[in-house]
Amino acid sequence: MVNAYYLKGVIGEINWVYCKMIIKDVKIITNDGIIEADIKIEDNKITKVSKIIHEKGEDIIRGNGKLLLPGGIDNHVHIFKKYLKVPTSDTVRRSTIASAFGGTTTVIDFAFSDRSPKVEERIEQFKDSFVNYSFHIFASDITDNLINTLKSGFKSVKFMMIEYAGIKSSLSGLRRINDLLKKFNGYIMVHAEDEELIKSLSEGKKGDPKLHLLTRPEETELSAVLRARAIVDNGIIAHVSCGRTLDLIEGKLLGEVVLHHLLLSKKVYERSDSHLFVTSPPVRDPEELWKRINKIYMIATDHNWFDRAIKEEHKEFPDLVPGLPGVELRVPMIITEFMKRKLPLSLAVKLLSENPAKLNGLNKGKIAEGYDADLVIYNQEKKWKISVDNTHMADWTPYEGYEVIGKPETVIINGKIAIENEEIKDEFFTGKLVK
Numbered sequence: 001m002v003n004a005y006y007l008k009g010v011i012g013e014i015n016w017v018y019c020k021m022i023i024k025d026v027k028i029i030t031n032d033g034i035i036e037a038d039i040k041i042e043d044n045k046i047t048k049v050s051k052i053i054h055e056k057g058e059d060i061i062r063g064n065g066k067l068l069l070p071g072g073i074d075n076h077v078h079i080f081k082k083y084l085k086v087p088t089s090d091t092v093r094r095s096t097i098a099s100a101f102g103g104t105t106t107v108i109d110f111a112f113s114d115r116s117p118k119v120e121e122r123i124e125q126f127k128d129s130f131v132n133y134s135f136h137i138f139a140s141d142i143t144d145n146l147i148n149t150l151k152s153g154f155k156s157v158k159f160m161m162i163e164y165a166g167i168k169s170s171l172s173g174l175r176r177i178n179d180l181l182k183k184f185n186g187y188i189m190v191h192a193e194d195e196e197l198i199k200s201l202s203e204g205k206k207g208d209p210k211l212h213l214l215t216r217p218e219e220t221e222l223s224a225v226l227r228a229r230a231i232v233d234n235g236i237i238a239h240v241s242c243g244r245t246l247d248l249i250e251g252k253l254l255g256e257v258v259l260h261h262l263l264l265s266k267k268v269y270e271r272s273d274s275h276l277f278v279t280s281p282p283v284r285d286p287e288e289l290w291k292r293i294n295k296i297y298m299i300a301t302d303h304n305w306f307d308r309a310i311k312e313e314h315k316e317f318p319d320l321v322p323g324l325p326g327v328e329l330r331v332p333m334i335i336t337e338f339m340k341r342k343l344p345l346s347l348a349v350k351l352l353s354e355n356p357a358k359l360n361g362l363n364k365g366k367i368a369e370g371y372d373a374d375l376v377i378y379n380q381e382k383k384w385k386i387s388v389d390n391t392h393m394a395d396w397t398p399y400e401g402y403e404v405i406g407k408p409e410t411v412i413i414n415g416k417i418a419i420e421n422e423e424i425k426d427e428f429f430t431g432k433l434v435k
């Protein structure tokens with residue numbers, strides 16, 4: 001039992017919480033290997049990282065040799081997505097609690113620049129988020145509202161190369177947004193799929209969910225990425241689904257890969273419940289991505305919580321519901337894969353926390369003095385199997401039976417214990433807007 005010491009008060013409008021804590025005897029992953037350390041946290045920040053901290057009268061969490069990870073940052077989630085024809089089944093609270101249980105302490109979702117929900121509405125919807133949150137702004141061209149949103153500190157525009165939520169897409173719009181973002185030092189997140197090619201391949205097709213894969217072959221991603229590459233100066237290709245795309249991106253164009261493309265193969269579309277696994281772009285050949293792990297800039301999830309009944313209602317191509325739940329499993333499954341594949345854990349930490357923080361200008365993603373105290377004590381000795389009963393997302397999981405090495409046990413968000421020994425410590429806990 002940890003006796004965290006909180007001194008709470010109110011000064012005018014500002015609520016403040018002072019909390020001083022020491023985490024003892026944890027293992028930290030660095031570029032030079034794993035080191036043992038103690039960590040001091042004061043006022044939401046990491047203020048000391050040292051082999052041994054000899055200070056008394058502090059609140060002490062004993063790590064007992066467990067790993068300490070920087071809180072995960074998921075750069076791509078769709079939580080409480082109520083603006084498309086088929087709404088997700090979650091609430092902000094439920095998806096963000098799942099996120100915290102999985103060691104992800106910051107999520108970046110989406111708002112629109114010129115239709116509802118705009119960023120103000122999204123901030124209101126996220127006021128009971130359990131973890132920290134921010135938003136990318138969907139836009140297809142420059143508008144006054146987009147300029148104002150960028151002026152208020154949001155840094156990234158999500159550009160869809162296919163029609164989305166009734167908004168049409170054009171390369172000239174992409175070019176104008178690219179030029180605008182240079183002025184704001186922002187970046188473009190591109191959904192790269194070739195609309196024309198997909199439409200022509202889909203014409204007249206109906207029925208088997210596998211058609212989702214067959215009408216979206218790799219070429220539909222590659223041709224869109226080539227056009228994006230010709231225009232975008234500073235950006236990231238969202239949910240890269242195939243190895244050949246990673247071969248195309250370089251320089252200021254980065255690659256985001258999401259959990260399901262690394263963990264699921266196109267064999268799922270042979271299953272009798274293949275409709276559950278529909279996601280855009282579809283899952284393909286994960287080993288082609290793993291072979292190029294060094295070309296990946298970050299790993300996100302594209303989390304979409306659709307319960308089984310919703311997927312059942314829409315199980316015939318083209319009336320399918322793309323999207324898979326994932327926000328809770330990204331950190332433990334990626335750590336597991338890195339351990340099994342004997343890849344350096346320092347790279348896992350980069351892809352899960354450090355790089356998404358850097359790209360979004362957040363003072364997070366590293367265990368070092370001066371960084372925000374978003375931290376996860378990860379018990380690397382614990383082995384468990386994923387099931388719908390021991391996770392907190394949706395009423396089914398794409399990863400049933402997967403054997404995980406390790407589990408996030410205690411999760412610290414903004415210097416406070418949010419989850420302690422796999423249980424919610426404060427049921428009223430909330431994260432905050434970050435940008």
Ligand SMILES: [Zn+2]
Nearest residue numbers: 076077078302
């Ligand atoms: Zn997405």
